[in-house]
Amino acid sequence: MELQKGEVPEKYIQKDRDGEPLDAKFPAMDIPVIDLDLLRTSPTSSAHELVKLRSALSSWGCFQAINHGMTPEFLDKVRDVTKQFFELPLEQKKKYSKEANEIQGYGNEIVLSDEQKLDWSESLYLVIQPEDQRKLKLWPEKPEVFRSILHEYSTNLQLITKVVFKAMASSLKLEENCFLDQYGESAKVKAKFNLYPPCPRPDLVLGHKPHADGSAITLILQDKNTEGLQFLKDNQWFRAPIIPEALFINIGDQAEISSNGIFKSLVHRVVTNSERGRISLAVFYIPEIDKDIEPFEKLVNESRPRLYKIIKNYPNIYLQYYQQGKRPIEAAKM
């Protein structure tokens, strides 16, 4: 259904709020801005960035990346095509609808039970890598530049994810390819375009329910004007600040496992706003499903025992646990 201003149907009203309205003004996260250019250059110039990166990923599990190789103008184009797609008449968007039991395509979140509270959002979910797994018939033809912009964005993210995984490894004093090798050359990269329309009851309704990502890492292009993303740390919600030219990068469960829990995959959610809608583009980097995902041996020692088992096909585990209302990463704990 298309979400409109007006009455909010019961199915969207969150019950287990802890007293506080969902749109309370929470503090902003204090996370660093990391310059990817400094990470690409000499070891000496990157040393300081690596310390910042390790500290950010072990406390907040996220950071903002600048000098990632995409211009602010290009990021605005990505935001524009996202907006233009969601502004198409519903009939046109439905041409790209998810088919039964499919996650790729346009629509609302998957409903797994009758009691499930619904998110105030629409999304378009597309595999972007490996290229031969793209389902082009689900890639919008309107706006006309949608496909070429997404292709260019995807090419850029391929380079960026390599830099980020190598830096994550170096910050842990590990061999720089260890994350990339564990996750495989054909790791899946999925793009999720989100629209959170204005909502008449932001105090009661969420744009995206609390969850941690099942990816290794997620790269988010945030709306330039409207905040909404929040992270839970020590039982308190914090707002993710907007830096228009930055990519917001967060750790998902699989990188928490590989790092033996040093990097944190935090629970996050998206709140709504009564005046303005919000768009975002989240890109998930998902290891090959037949790879063994487990803590790097060098990160297991007497002072830091092994916290996670070997797991395979985490997306499958994720769905089962999520369905039961449990945190999927529990399945991997020793």
Ligand SMILES: O=C(O)CCC(=O)C(=O)O
């Ligand atoms: O909209 C956002 O900023 C983040 C969305 C998100 O957390 C997700 O799709 O997993």
Ligand SMILES: [Fe+2]
């Ligand atoms: Fe997420």
